[in-house]
Amino acid sequence: MNRYEPLKIEQKWQAKWEKEKTFKAVEGAKNPDGSEKPKKFLAEMFPYPSGAGLHVGHVRNFTIVDVLTRFYSQKGFNVLRPFGYDTFGLPAENYAIKTGTSPKLATKTNVNNFRNQLKRLGYYIDWDRELNTSDPEYYRWTQWCFLQLFKKGLAYQKESYQWWCPVDQTVLANEQVENGHCWRCGSEVEKKKMKQWFFKITEYADELLDNIDSLDWPDKIKTMQTNWIGRSRGAEIDFEIEEKKDLSVRVFTTRPDTIFGATFLVLAPEHPLIKSLVNDNTKAKVEAYCSASLKKSEIERQENKEKTGVFTGSYAINPATKEKIPIWVADYVLIGYGTGAIMAVPAGDDRDREFAEKFNLEIKEITETPDQPYGESKTTYRMRDWLISRQRYWGCPIPIAYDKNGVAHAIPEDQLPVLIPEVGDYKPDNSGRSALAKATDWLKVKIPVTDPETGKTTLEEMTRETDTLDGYACSSWYLWRYASPKDNKFAWNPEKIAYWEPLDIYCGADHAVAHLLYIRFWCKFFADEGKLPFREPIKKLLYNGYINAPDGKKMSKSKGNVIDPLDVIDSGYGADTLRTYEMFIGPYDLDAAWNPRSVGGVHRFLNRCWTLAFSENTSSKNPANNSAIIRNKTIKKVTEDIERNSFNTAVSALMEYVNELYKIGAAPEDIITLGKLLKPFAPHLASEILEKFESDDSWPTFDESLLASDLTQIIIQVNGKLRAKLEIKTELLEEEEQIIKLALADQNVQKFVKNEPKKTIFVKKAKLLNIVA
């Protein structure tokens, strides 16, 4: 018998799979009997291919998808498991700024490295469907998607205060600001007033919220999305300004019924009406307050919740009480939510009370409620529109050009893709424009314009948009591109989409809100456009946990505690051990700590599988059928465990099976079953085993009738405590009276049951008898 040499057999099988394109997915694949196979489309959240290569966290994520893909493939599904790379983004660009290497080149190197590493893990991937978001043939269609949104008014420009990262020199979406810091570089963000592009995700807020219930997604993610959208129903009420009848302040409140207790109004410092409400006495003070709070960082606003504010000098009329109430400015009111102005009800709201107490404003108990609520009912959302402009070079150019009046025009679809121009220096300047602005020739473009009066079309010279799209736009449609990644007529081919989509299983460890909300938004939009036959893109979502260093801390280069998956493979363990270990490490959805010794344990297990299959001693040992029970039990357990994503217990069931076969000996059928059940986890070793036994890899079925043996163990409890275990003939399980008699005859039971039992409870399913003494 040869030794188990993982690196050798893995190389052999990987070469074979590559040559034979074993994992190529074809629409409409059929069974031998001519019936059509059911489809199953699975994917992981595609990675950003960093220069550091594959991480053990990637391996966990991808292996979960691989186990499920192989499982469904073996079960007879027509499976599609493609792969792609999310390649636009700051790391490649920052590297370019630092070294002068073009991001295009660096990305190519990184993708090649990633692909080679993925192949060494033996993944079931249809490599003909590989995609890459920075490939012009891909981003051509990202730009097309943008234009569809633009045509419907769902991509629009707005001047507003935006989060600005002073280090990365770009604006950030709300989702990319974490506790006042840039999600990428960690530096403190500022507010800056700029004209920016947005996607109108709020248009779909209700549907995005209402459909959450129907998703087979983890509750954690569903709750986070629900909170993020943050719908609240209330009313908008106009308050007239005293002595300025042409002006009024509109406020939003969820409690219009408390209007009798409203004793003052508060406006956000950015509110446009403020300048009309100040007078000569208050003007300087209010202006100082407003500009100070604009400069205030998010951190300061979070750390110091002490109420601050200034009186504008004006009064409004409470429409319910007709009383005159002062109008204040305070930064605890946010411009982006509701109307940016509130009616303060200190008797009903803690924040308003705190403010009233600090500035000695009236606190009036609510003694009256209006029969008919004031104002018009209004629903608002915590979610804001999605800011998509990025002042960066390495992104998908926004396909827009401006005429001499500054009006935005779509680049015609036949001019797509708008290619990223080559520039020598990738650094953005301080003007707030990306490095694209340095490509002076590229900036000029001729766009056909039709005169609305004459109907004549002329070519007009315009200037291109220099902003690029948020990378999340590129990942908002890639799952559909997988259906027809090489199509040059459509972003996604309608027939292929109808066959494969929506995605059956999606697995990832990040992007609970951003990506997973954006892709749902685009799906609903393109469904409305008649371009997608479904309104939710992802049926089932698995959200896996992280893998930490052995000390439980996050792996990081600076701490020097990073485990490189390729090192694990090359140390001699091989990919099968790495894969199986990462499935065995714990429940897939919880964080886990790497344990080098446990890796060794899994390797020992695979070595035992090898010995069982290839040693003459064991494999020829036992032709008898006394392994049928354990074999059928194992098939049942592994099948059901994979179906409920309990990969760690599926592996442990296989370990038990092998341990048992070591004791009782294994017939060829036992080993073939082992090979089939092992294949999702350790596909190379399993293929080697199945090859030796000349077996296919079809998923084995179990025979319920073979799960029980002739003898059955009955648990005997007295007052709920275990006192004896009886071996009885299985058919006796029907005879409750007999079992009670046998139990009471047991010596140990008699020690605890002196008199006639008060009661007996027999649970047939649990094979348990409880005697109440």
Add this chain to the structure above:
RNA sequence: GGGCGAAUGGCGGAACUGGUAGACGCGCUAGACUCAAAAUCUGGUUCUCGCAAGAGAGUGAGGGUUCGAUUCCCUCUUUGCCCACCA
């Protein structure tokens, strides 16, 4: 402050719908093989008492429901994640 989880041996974890707590793996330990070591194989391993049979305790703490609770309910402690002046 709000929301959602979690807490089980020396360690990672198992027990899926209330029914033998600790599967499987690591570690430790005894033995076999070996001149020896590694590898491999076979036992043991929650704690306390006992040679053993067995007994008692035991799933963060306290209470409750039940014949029976790691599992359900209440109170508390610790801890993780998400959101956080959203009117």
